Amino acid sequence: MTEQVMAAIDGSKFSEGVCDAAAWASLALGAPLTFLHVNDNHAVPEERNLSGNLRAGARERLLEELSQLDEQRAKVAQEQGRLMLQAAKERAIEDGVAEPGTRQRNGTLVETLEELQNDMRLLVIGKRGEGAEHNGDHLGSNLERVVRTLHRPILMVPDVFKTPETVMLAFDGSKTTRKGVEMLAKSPLFAGIPVQVVIVGAETGDNRSQLDWALKTLRVAGHEAEGAIRAGEVEATLRGYKEEQGIDMLVMGAYGHSRIRHLLVGSTTTEMLRRASVPILLLR
Structure with missing residues (x-):
């Protein structure tokens, strides 16, 4: 298919x-x-204790009626x-x-x-x-x-969706998020949509190099792309940047090599999803 x-x-x-x-x-x-x-x-129904209180014929009739009710519920x-x-x-x-x-x-x-x-x-x-x-x-x-x-x-x-006008990519230089940059760059899903790339961490040479690579990859593909390196706790920093920039959709890897990897195996990703007021695209 x-x-x-x-x-x-x-x-x-x-x-x-x-x-x-x-x-x-x-x-x-x-x-x-x-x-x-x-x-x-x-779904496991509550155990029905039919012993002792009903005679055999009554128990059989009740079981038959309960079975019919189950069938009716399934049809409904x-x-x-x-x-x-x-x-x-x-x-x-x-x-x-x-x-x-x-x-x-x-x-x-x-x-x-x-x-x-x-x-x-x-x-x-x-x-x-x-x-x-x-x-x-x-x-x-x-x-x-x-x-x-x-x-x-x-x-x-979330409960209301609107076509995104700005997308934020949470980037940590991991294999998953580098693939995310390449996917986002070439995917028709994000054609013509400006992209913000955010690294949560210290302003180091390695982080700057990673960010420059991501921005170049996106720009070569025709995207309007800007980026930032922000220090702080991952979830709060990403959420704050999203609100500051008016981001409509968040893209992030479900796993990475930094604190972002704790998304669904720890607190950060779960917290991002739990607090989300915009759609989140999770990459695997």
Whole structure:
């Protein structure tokens, strides 16, 4: 199958932002768009203690009725998912995508995405799912597991998406972030969008050399690119620079050789994602 933009949607308030971001990415990349909804049929119900209180015939009738209820719930969940996918498809068409596709699967989201990742060029996913959408700044547990599991770029989206006019790349000179510079330079996703490159660290010769390389790579590719080296704690410094410059999208590696590597295996990346008010593109 052709590599495509895949967007995971559910009943949360983040689904509209996911739809709009996925449509933008699909059009910019010239890649097919597929919306995915997963019915989690692996949820473990509370153990039902039917022993002793009911006679055998009554227990059998109750078990049969409970089984029928489970089947009805599964049918309702499937129909709800179908309606969500249809609404997402219609929204993407309004955004200009000619023929968005839909897929509905049973299982867990993480396992399903892992199975489908060879079909993906980019995964678009909300900051939180419907089970966690009221938890303030908390990060959805599914998102953390997805980032740990998948080996594809992941665009995490807050509840509202707008086409980015300025992009910030968190750069530390690691292999992942150098690949990120090269990807960003040539990707049609960021064509015509000014780029800010930020290194969090001391003003050293090595950091200056790394920054100069990144800016040259971007400028040669036709980007308007500026950069900065800022000392301080990684997450707070990046967040402060984003607010100062009015950044619309953050690009960063999920792993690196400096403190930024602690993103999803420690505090920095999780904190960046948790506090995010703009989309974050995570590179692997």
